[in-house]
Amino acid sequence: MLVCRRDGKANKMTNTATTITATTRSRTAGETRGAAAVVLGRLLFAAIFVVSAPMHFSPETIDAAAWRGVPLASLAVPASGLLELAGGLSVLLGYRAKLGAWALVLFLVPVTLAMHPFWAAADKAAMTLQLTMFLKNLSLIGGALLITQFGAGPMSLDARLRA
Numbered sequence: 001m002l003v004c005r006r007d008g009k010a011n012k013m014t015n016t017a018t019t020i021t022a023t024t025r026s027r028t029a030g031e032t033r034g035a036a037a038v039v040l041g042r043l044l045f046a047a048i049f050v051v052s053a054p055m056h057f058s059p060e061t062i063d064a065a066a067w068r069g070v071p072l073a074s075l076a077v078p079a080s081g082l083l084e085l086a087g088g089l090s091v092l093l094g095y096r097a098k099l100g101a102w103a104l105v106l107f108l109v110p111v112t113l114a115m116h117p118f119w120a121a122a123d124k125a126a127m128t129l130q131l132t133m134f135l136k137n138l139s140l141i142g143g144a145l146l147i148t149q150f151g152a153g154p155m156s157l158d159a160r161l162r163a
Contacts, residue, residue, distance in 0.1 A: 031154070038153030042091055045143050049088025049104060056081025070114050083107045091147060094156020101147035108144065112137035 055061050056077050066073035084107045090100020116134040121127035152158045 035154040039094075039155045042094060042097075042152060042156075045140075045147075046088045046092035048140070049084045049107075050092060053081045053085035053088060056084065065115065068115055068117075080107055080111065087144075091144075091152065094152030094158050097152035097156060097158055098148050101144040104144040105141055105148070108137050108141045112141070 062073050062077045065077045070076055083103050087100045087103035087107060089095075090103065091097050112134055116130045116137065118127050118130035118134050121130050
């Protein structure tokens with residue numbers, strides 16, 4: 001459509017319906033990319049919990065926790081493995097992800113304090129390793145806390161159940 005301005009020059013106007021449709025399509029594509037990024041983020045975040053949970057049933061892991069002074073390690077370590085697995089799967093699948101993320105926080109806080117006491121390390125190498133593991137767990141706690149507030153995102157079982 002051509003419209004004449006007051007100064008006599010013609011301007012080409014765009015069709016409003018076409019503009020709105022194009023904007024809607026690009027927004028939908030952007031939302032799809034964002035949703036896919038959230039799914040990938042959940043997968044990457046949950047992977048450490050799902051993969052490492054079975055190790056909590058090994059005698060070596062139970063012995064390591066007992067050596068660190070974890071009370072009733074033969075019960076506490078497998079129980080923490082179940083909590084870790086449940087929370088990890090919950091976040092991964094996006095099913096009751098906020099609750100699953102709280103389970104991960106409940107798992108991570110005592111594990112971080114009991115198993116990675118960098119302040120008590122005997123030498124610099126051990127201190128560096130334990131500090132790295134401690135900070136990694138703090139980052140995981142931060143990620144889990146974000147999920148407790150924002151949930152699993154649009155491509156999740158939680159979102160499907162709400163729809």
